[in-house]
Amino acid sequence: MTFVQLIDCKTSRLDDMNRLMDQWVEKTKGKRTATHAVVGKDRSDATHVIEIVEFPSYEEAMRNSNLPETDRIFREMVALCDEMPTFTDLDVVRDEPLQAAAARRFFDTVAVQGPLPPLNDLIAENYHDHDPANEQDTLGLDNMRREIEMWRSAFDFTFMIDDQLTQGDRVCTRWTWNGIQTGEFMGLPNTGRQVSMTGTTVFRFDGDGKLREGWWQYDRLGLLGQLGALDELEK
Numbered sequence: 001m002t003f004v005q006l007i008d009c010k011t012s013r014l015d016d017m018n019r020l021m022d023q024w025v026e027k028t029k030g031k032r033t034a035t036h037a038v039v040g041k042d043r044s045d046a047t048h049v050i051e052i053v054e055f056p057s058y059e060e061a062m063r064n065s066n067l068p069e070t071d072r073i074f075r076e077m078v079a080l081c082d083e084m085p086t087f088t089d090l091d092v093v094r095d096e097p098l099q100a101a102a103a104r105r106f107f108d109t110v111a112v113q114g115p116l117p118p119l120n121d122l123i124a125e126n127y128h129d130h131d132p133a134n135e136q137d138t139l140g141l142d143n144m145r146r147e148i149e150m151w152r153s154a155f156d157f158t159f160m161i162d163d164q165l166t167q168g169d170r171v172c173t174r175w176t177w178n179g180i181q182t183g184e185f186m187g188l189p190n191t192g193r194q195v196s197m198t199g200t201t202v203f204r205f206d207g208d209g210k211l212r213e214g215w216w217q218y219d220r221l222g223l224l225g226q227l228g229a230l231d232e233l234e235k
Contacts, residue, residue, distance in 0.1 A: 002092040003058040007051040009077075009085035014041065014049060017080050020073060021051075027069040033060035047082065058091070099205050100164045103171040106203070106211060107159035110148050119145060124210040131216045155179035155195075162198075172202045177218070181227060188227050195226040 011017055021039070025032075034053050042048035055061040064070055078084065106122050120141060129138035129147065138147050151157070157179030165172045178196045181188075199218025206212040224230060 001057060002095065003055045003061050004090040004092055005053045005055070005061060006088040006090065007053070007085050008088070009049055009051075010047050010082040011049055011080050012047050012082065013080045014046075017049065017077065020076055020080065024069060024073040027073075028064075028067055031067055031069070033064040058089070061089075097164075097166055098209065099169070099171050099203075100166050100173075102205070102209060102211070103164065103173050103201075103203050104161055107161065107173070107175060110152070111158045113156070116145065116149060116152065119148075122211060124206050124208070124212045127211060128213045129216070130214065133216075133220050154181060154183045154185035156182050169205045170202055171205070172200060174198075174200050185227065186224070186229075188224075188229055191227055193227060195223055197223045 018039070021037075034055055036054040038052040040050045040052070042050075053061075055064065102122065109117055109119065109122065123141050123144060125141050127139075127141050127144050129144055131138065131147075134147075138144050157177055160176045160178070161173060162176055163174040176196065176198050178194075180194050181191050183190050197219040199216065201217075202215045203211050204213040221230075
């Protein structure tokens with residue numbers, strides 16, 4: 001079970017505290033078990049600082065605490081605080097990666113059978129799409145809908161999510177696309193062939209939690225080869 005520790009302290013020496021944390025990161029390289037750390041400063045009291053450190057489990061957190069480097073840094077941290085810091089130990093009982101879920105919902109929604117939903121709850125009106133297969137970027141929700149409809153008119157397809165990584169306002173999704181050609185695609189007549197390709201999409205989210213920008217990389221050449229578009233070139 002994921003474990004989180006909150007360290008609550010009062011200090012007027014935040015810069016020194018940050019330098020101390022940098023030292024800890026350097027000194028515990030290859031040893032520490034912490035997976036994520038966030039430091040927040042109270043907007044109403046600049047001396048009130050909270051550090052949030054995440055571990056895979058309570059046991060891993062205890063291993064981290066027993067490192068001599070952690071003990072030394074802790075003692076130096078206490079010396080920088082105006083008063084003794086307090087610690088809150090939390091077992092994580094719910095963890096919702098909301099942006100990753102929204103990205104996953106996009107892939108599920110565009111592949112659904114029947115009429116394409118409006119998508120305005122997923123994609124921002126001023127969406128900007130980067131697809132190296134297109135000569136120009138796709139700008140705006142309406143144009144993105146047309147791009148999606150082009151694929152839907154040519155294939156019945158599904159996405160399988162292979163992996164997702166989240167950082168800040170961006171979610172990277174590695175996917176596998178499986179489809180059956182049902183219509184013309186890039187001037188190629190309908191073959192009825194079953195095809196597949198792999199790719200990666202990075203979405204940037206806006207403050208409302210909607211897709212604001214996207215970058216695509218996928219094996220379009222491999223797809224064209226499966227549709228027979230490269231047969232003449234191989235002769």
